[in-house]
Amino acid sequence: xxxxxxxxxxxxxxxxxxxxxxxxxxxxxRIAAIRVEDGAGVVGLAVSTDGTSLYLVDGNVRxxxxxxxxxxxxxxxxxxxxxxxxxxxxxxxLHVTEDNRWALIRTxxxxxAGSSAVRVFDVQKRQFAAASLAVRHCSQPLFxxxxxxxxxxxCPGFLELLGAKAGEELSPARELPIGIQQPAATxxxxxxxxxxxxxxxxxxxxxxxxxxALRPEPRAESWNLQNIxxxxxxxxxxxxxxxxxxxxxxxxxxxxxxxxxxxxxxPAMRLKLALRMSGVLAAAQxxxxxxxxxxLQRDDTKHAMLLGRTGVESGVPKESILLDNLPLTPVxxxxxxxxxxxx
Numbered sequence: 525x526x527x528x529x530x531x532x533x534x535x536x537x538x539x540x541x542x543x544x545x546x547x548x549x550x551x552x553x554r555i556a557a558i559r560v561e562d563g564a565g566v567v568g569l570a571v572s573t574d575g576t577s578l579y580l581v582d583g584n585v586r587x588x589x590x591x592x593x594x595x596x597x598x599x600x601x602x603x604x605x606x607x608x609x610x611x612x613x614x615x616x617x618l619h620v621t622e623d624n625r626w627a628l629i630r631t632x633x634x635x636x637a638g639s640s641a642v643r644v645f646d647v648q649k650r651q652f653a654a655a656s657l658a659v660r661h662c663s664q665p666l667f668x669x670x671x672x673x674x675x676x677x678x679c680p681g682f683l684e685l686l687g688a689k690a691g692e693e694l695s696p697a698r699e700l701p702i703g704i705q706q707p708a709a710t711x712x713x714x715x716x717x718x719x720x721x722x723x724x725x726x727x728x729x730x731x732x733x734x735x736x737a738l739r740p741e742p743r744a745e746s747w748n749l750q751n752i753x754x755x756x757x758x759x760x761x762x763x764x765x766x767x768x769x770x771x772x773x774x775x776x777x778x779x780x781x782x783x784x785x786x787x788x789x790x791p792a793m794r795l796k797l798a799l800r801m802s803g804v805l806a807a808a809q810x811x812x813x814x815x816x817x818x819x820l821q822r823d824d825t826k827h828a829m830l831l832g833r834t835g836v837e838s839g840v841p842k843e844s845i846l847l848d849n850l851p852l853t854p855v856x857x858x859x860x861x862x863x864x865x866x867x
Contacts (some may be wrong), residue, residue, distance in 0.1 A: 525623045532549035532550065532652070532859075532861045533546055533547060533548060533555070533594075533859075534546075534547045534548060534549055534820065534831065534846065534857065534858070534859055534860070535547075535569050535571075535578070535857065535858040535859075536820075536829060536846070536847055536856075536857050537562065537566070537567045537569060537856040538558065538850070538851045538853055538854075539562060539612070539851070539853035539854045539855070539856070540562055540563055540629070540851075540853060541562070541851065541853075542559060542560060542561075542562060542563075543557045543558060543559060543560060544557070544558040544560055544567065544569065544580065544596065544694045544719065545557050545847055546641040547612075547831075549818070549831065549859075549861070552831060552844055552845075552846055555597075555658065556597040558578075558580070558592065558597060558722050559584040560580060560582075561582045561583050561586075562582055564583075564584045564610045565608070565609065565610030565611050565612065565617075566606075566611050566612070566613070566614060566615065566617065566854055566856050567580055567581060567616030567617070567856055568580065568581030568582075568616075568617030568629065568630075568856075569606075569618065569769075569856055569857075569858040570618045570619060570627065570858070571594075571620070571744070571858060571860040572618035572620060572624050573622050573624055573671065574624065575594060575678070575860055576593070576594055576595075577591055577592070577594065577600075577622055577624075577693075578591070578592040578594055578597075578860075579591055579592075579618060579627055580592065580618075581608055581617055581618045581629055582608075583604075583608055583763075586604055587604065587605050587606060587607060587608035587631075588602050588603065588604045588605070589602070589603050589605065589618075589627060589645055590602045590603075591749045592862075594860075597817075601650065603645070603650070603652065605629070605631075605643050605652055606613070606631070607631045607632045607641075608629065608631055609629075609630040609631055609632060610632075611691075612854070613683055613854045614711055614806070614854040614855065614857075615630075615664075616666060616667065616766070616854050617629065617630055617856075618630075618648070619667035619669070621673075621675055622669045622670050622671045622714070622827070623669070623670075623671055623673045624647055624808065625646075625647060625648065625673065626644060626645065626646065626675070626694055627644075627645040627647055628642050628643075628644060628645075628657070628667055628737050629642065629643040629644075629645065630642055630664075630665075631643055631656070631798070632688075641656050641848065642656055642657040642658075642659070642665070643656055643657075644657050644693065644694050649794045653692070653693045653694065654689070656695065656808070657686070657694055657696075658696065659677050659679060659684055659696065661679070662677065662679035662682075662684075664676035665678065665680075665684070666678040666679075666707055666709065666712075667711045667803065668710045668711055668712035668719050669712055670712045670713065670714055670715060670716035671690055671714055671715075671716070672715065672716040673687075673716070674712060674716030674717050674738060675687065675694075676710075676712065676738075677696075678681070678702075678707045678710040678719070678721050679707070680705045680706060680707065681701065681702060681703075681704075682699050682700060682701050682702055683690075683699070683700045683701075683702050683719060683721070683736055684696050684697075684698075684699050684810075685697045685698040685699075685700065685738070685776060688805075691807045693857065696743075700742045700744070700754060700827070701744070701747050702721060702734055702736060702744050702746075703734060703744065704721050704722075704723040704732055704734050704746070705722035705723075706723055706726070706767075706806060707721050707722070707723060707724070708722050708723060708724040708725070708766040709721075709722040709766055709767050709768035710722065710768065711768050711769060712772065713770065713771045713774040714770075714772050714773075715774070715803065716738065716739075716776075717737065717738060717739060718735055718736060718737045718738055718774075719735075719736045719738060720733065720734070720735055720736075720768060720770065720777065720790075721733070721734045721736065722766055722767075722768040722779065724766065725764075725781055729750070730748040730750065731748070731749040731750065731757055732746055732747065732748060732749065733747050733749055733752075733779070733846060734746040734747075747793055749779070752786075752793055752794070752795055753779070753786050753795055753798065754795065754798070755787075756784060756786075756798060757786075759784045764781055764782035764804060765780075765804065765805070765806070766779075766780065766781050766783075767779075767780040767781075767805055767807065767808055768780070768854070769808045769809055769810060769817075770790065770810070771810040771814035771836075772810070772812055772813075772814060773814055774790055774791075775789070775790055775814060776788065776790060776796065776810070776814060776818055776836060777792065778808050778810070780805040780808055780819075781805075782804050782805070783800055783801045783802070783803060783804055783805065783821070783842070784798070784799065784800055784801070784805075785799040785800075785801060785805060785808070785817075785819070785834075786798050787799070787817065787836060787839075790850065796836070797836075797839040799834060799839060799841065800854070801819060801821045801830075801832060802821055802823050802830055802832075802843055803812065803821030803822045803823030803824070803826075803829075803830050804821060804822045804823075804824075804856060805819055805820070805821055805823070806820040806821060806822050806829070806857050807819065807857040807858065807859060808820075809819040809859040809861055810861075811861060812834070814836060815835065815836055815837070816833055816834065816835060816836065817832075817833075817834045817836055818832065818833055818859060818861065819831075819834065820831040820832075820846070820857045820859075821853065822850065823841070824850075826845070826848070827848060827849060827850045828845045828846075828847065828848045828849075828850055828855075829845075829846045829847040829848075829850055829855060830843045830844065830845060830846060831843065831844055831845075831846040
C-alpha cells in the first residue's frame with residue numbers, strides 16, 4: 525500500500541519490535557510500519573532536512589544503511605557495511621547532516637583504545653568513503669551540524685570541527701577545547717555560528733551548559749544551569765536521560781531531564797518557562813516558526829508514549845496518547861516537522 529507523506533510525522537522504533545512506526549502528528553494515527561532487523565541493537569533513524577528521505581541503520585548479522593521515500597514509505601536503496609554499533613539503549617547511532625551531504629554511522633570501536641569508529645556515507649554519491657572517520661580519544665562522539673555545511677563531533681573536553689575540501693573525504697579539521705567532560709547532548713545553531721553542549725547531570729558536579737562560538741573566532745562560554753533554571757536544576761534525583769533542542773532562529777533552547785523541561789532565552793541565557801511533563805522526555809523539537817515545542821514522553825504508569833504540544837509563550841501543554849501497550853525496552857524516536865505549521 526502507498527501512503528502520502530503527511531506534513532509532520534513522528535517515528536518510533538521500540539527495541540526488538542522489528543518495526544519502525546510512522547505516525548501523523550496531527551491525527552496521531554499510524555500511517556506506516558517499516559520492517560527492520562533490531563534484535564541485536566537499536567536502529568538508527570534520521571530524516572533529511574527537506575523531508576523527502578528517511579534513513580535507517582539496522583541489521584542483526586549484517587549491517588546496512590537504507591533510504592526510504594517518505595511519499596511511499598518504500599525502500600529506495602540499501603548499502604551494507606561492517607560492524608554497526610549494537611547499542612542496547614537509545615543513543616545516536618546515525619546522524620545525517622543538515623545540508624544532506626553526509627551520513628555518519630557509529631560502528632563498534634576498533635583500533636586505538638578510546639577512539640571512535642565512524643563510517644562516512646556520501647549521500648550525493650550514494651557510496652561509503654573508503655576509510656572510516658576516526659576521532660581520537662573519543663569513543664562516543666555526539667554529532668551536530670548546520671545547513672551551511674558546518675559539522676562538529678563533541679567529545680569529553682573538546683569539540684572537533686569536521687570538513688572536506690572538493691574531491692576529498694570528510695576528516696577532522698580543527699580541535700577546540702571545551703570545559704564539559706561528560707557531554708550528554710549537543711545542538712548546532714542552524715546558521716552554523718555556534719554549537720551548544722549540555723553536560724551530564726550528576727550528583728557530584730554542577731550541571732553545565734556551554735556555548736561554543738565557531739566563527740569568526742572560536743570562543744567558549746559556560747553556565748551553571750542552577751543559576752539559570754533555579755532550584756529545580758539541582759542534581760539530587762536519580763540519573764535520567766537529558767536532551768537539548770533549539771528553534772530555527774536560535775532564540776530559544778529546550779533543555780530536558782526526566783519529566784522536566786525548561787525553555788531558555790538563548791541570547792540572554794535567561795529562563796522563560798519551567799515545565800513538568802506527564803512522562804519522561806524521549807525527544808523534543810520546535811515548530812519551524814518556534815512557537816510550539818513538540819515532545820515525546822514515556823509514561824510508564826500508563827505504559828504509553830505521549831505526544832505533547834506546548835506553546836512557547838503560554839506554556840500551556842496539550843498531551844495525547846500516541847502509542848499504548850508500550851514495551852519495557854528503549855524506544856528510539858525522531859520527529860520530522862517539515863513545514864512552518866504549528867499544528
